[in-house]
Amino acid sequence: MNQKKKNYIKHSYIFKALAVLAIITLISHLFREHLDIINIGLIHIIPVVIVAIHGNMKATIFITALSVIFFNFLYIPPLYSFSVHNELYLWSFIIFAVVGWIITVQAKNLHTQTKQNELRESLLHIISHDLRTPLSTIHGTINLILANDNMDKKDRKNLLEDINYASLRMKRLITNLLDSARLHSDDIDLEYEWCDFEDILGVVLKDFSQKQNDELLAIEIDDLSLFWGDNILLTQLITNLLDNAFKYSKSDTKIELKIVHFTSLVKIEIFNQSEHIDKDKLKNIFDKFYRLEDTNDISGSGIGLAICKSIVKLHGGEIKAVARDNGISIEVELPITKKATLL
Amino acid sequence: MKQLILIVEDDLSVKKLLEITLKEYQFNSISSDGKKGAMMLFLTHTPDLLIVDLGLSDGDGKELIEQIREVSKTPIIVLSARHDEKEIIAALDLGADDYITKPFSINELLARIRAALRRKAQEENISQNVLCGELEMNLASRDIFFKGEKLKLTPIEHELLKYFLLHTNKTLTHKQILKEVWGVGYQNEMQYLRTYVNTLRKKIEEDSTRPSYIKTESGIGYRFSCNKE
Missing domain, CATH: 3.40.50.2300 (Response regulator)
Incomplete structure (x- = not known):
């Protein structure tokens, strides 16, 4: 219902143009003696212009055709017929179409520019917020340590762990931003090589805190099979998936990571417990800057999962989020395109 | 000094x-x-x-x-x-x-x-034995011991571990390892290296997803770490 209404508002300019066309027809008809055919032709361009500035090519074609038909049927001799005696008028019709086309293309460019600007602004906003959150942790904690000379060792260590974790978070965000720029330029070439997911995990886990590593993560990975893919991007994929799971899991619950090789695909599954989640919203969680509502207190730009999706797509795979009874499971399937020949 | x-x-x-x-x-x-x-x-x-x-x-x-x-x-x-x-x-x-x-x-x-x-x-000054964490290699007999017991290794695993033990705490590129262990002409055969690093880890690491000896330097190569002394 809502959606329909929105669609109606979005396309209301077409109805405006139709109304204008009707008025023009009326005026032209009443004053046909005083207005020359040239002027009548020119005012028939007005509806075309009205629609074209909205940048919708289909709508432009529709209104241009309609204008031409009205103009032809009512004013071009022979009157009240679609046939055209003087072929010069065919040129008029072509000019209608050209005008419509030029304006539509220009309008389209303008629209994308505005959209990009909006995106850029929200990006800046998110980055500054997301960088500032860990930075304030670092800053505050360091000041606390500096001010307390007699702090006991254990407290100090805990605080240092916090600093370490915050700095790792900043590092990940920066990596993600750089990668996101790279992944969204169209001509990216994957650097294919033989990848071992166990090896990749080893690299990924170095970037998480000791506690996350030892207490909160359960890993299940089957025996060695090599996968033909981009090692750096797959590392980034696993990092983001884990980061996301840690961020949104209920505190002190286990994260389960499973990597299983089948004959034609590799399946990566990562599960974290969380509060109840609206299933409809799960579809959007791979969109850039999308975050589930009521997660505002958690630092994150929503950029991580969008990058996961790009990486999976680049490898020809699928990624989806599934709601389980007590949490979310993100499931990735990567097709196996090449099998390793071993000694 | x-x-x-x-x-x-x-x-x-x-x-x-x-x-x-x-x-x-x-x-x-x-x-x-x-x-x-x-x-x-x-x-x-x-x-x-x-x-x-x-x-x-x-x-x-x-x-x-x-x-x-x-x-x-x-x-x-x-x-x-x-x-x-x-x-x-x-x-x-x-x-x-x-x-x-x-x-x-x-x-x-x-x-x-x-x-x-x-x-x-x-x-x-080359000594008789190479020691690294709980690994020990006798340079004369070329035997490698782990926690005091002789390790059972395939010939290639043995060569790879020997190379690692002779170049500890140093970043080794994929190319260097492949060239030294498998020989000239094998520099780009990454699948061999990945496979043998994986099987070797199973024999010497406590947890092969959190390796303490064979550390991966992503995109570059491996580093055999001996800081567990």
Whole structure:
């Protein structure tokens, strides 16, 4: 219902143009003696212009055709017929179409520019917020340590762990931003090589805190099979998936990571417990800057999962989020395109 | 006797940080902000180790590494920005001993400096056994022991582990390992290396997803770590 209404508002300019066309027809008809055919032709361009500035090519074609038909049927001799005696008028019709086309293309460019600007602004906003959150942790904690000379060792260590974790978070965000720029330029070439997911995990886990590593993560990975893919991007994929799971899991619950090789695909599954989640919203969680509502207190730009999706797509795979009874499971399937020949 | 380290770095703040740190940790240092000056200092002062930034204002740090390797085996540690994996690999293949990326932690840098200096000292007086954590290799019999027991290894696993044990605490590029263990012509056969690193980890690591010996340097190669002493 809502959606329909929105669609109606979005396309209301077409109805405006139709109304204008009707008025023009009326005026032209009443004053046909005083207005020359040239002027009548020119005012028939007005509806075309009205629609074209909205940048919708289909709508432009529709209104241009309609204008031409009205103009032809009512004013071009022979009157009240679609046939055209003087072929010069065919040129008029072509000019209608050209005008419509030029304006539509220009309008389209303008629209994308505005959209990009909006995106850029929200990006800046998110980055500054997301960088500032860990930075304030670092800053505050360091000041606390500096001010307390007699702090006991254990407290100090805990605080240092916090600093370490915050700095790792900043590092990940920066990596993600750089990668996101790279992944969204169209001509990216994957650097294919033989990848071992166990090896990749080893690299990924170095970037998480000791506690996350030892207490909160359960890993299940089957025996060695090599996968033909981009090692750096797959590392980034696993990092983001884990980061996301840690961020949104209920505190002190286990994260389960499973990597299983089948004959034609590799399946990566990562599960974290969380509060109840609206299933409809799960579809959007791979969109850039999308975050589930009521997660505002958690630092994150929503950029991580969008990058996961790009990486999976680049490898020809699928990624989806599934709601389980007590949490979310993100499931990735990567097709196996090449099998390793071993000694 | 204090050891002398030559710093080749054109970023003044990084250079200053390095000088102060090295002084704090009982090293002497001299520094140059360019390639040419560095070569002069190297020849006149014969430092024990070099720290070389790859992006120098008067040229590529790799050229300096190449020139130095023509005349000397002095350990070289490369400093580089992230996202420079290809540069790092090229520098290591040219004979640099190790690398560290900016921003770096001082402790990590010091660990790498010490490891490189220790390796240099070891090479000068080869002992009977190589010890690394709970691994021990008898150089005469070539047997490798883990927790006191002889390890059961396939010939290639044995060769690979031997190579690692002889080059501990040093970043080894994929190419270098493949060339040394499998031979010339195998430099690009990554699937062999991945496979054997995986099976070797199963035999010597407690948890192969959290390795303590064979550490992966993503996009570059492996480092066999012996800090578990």
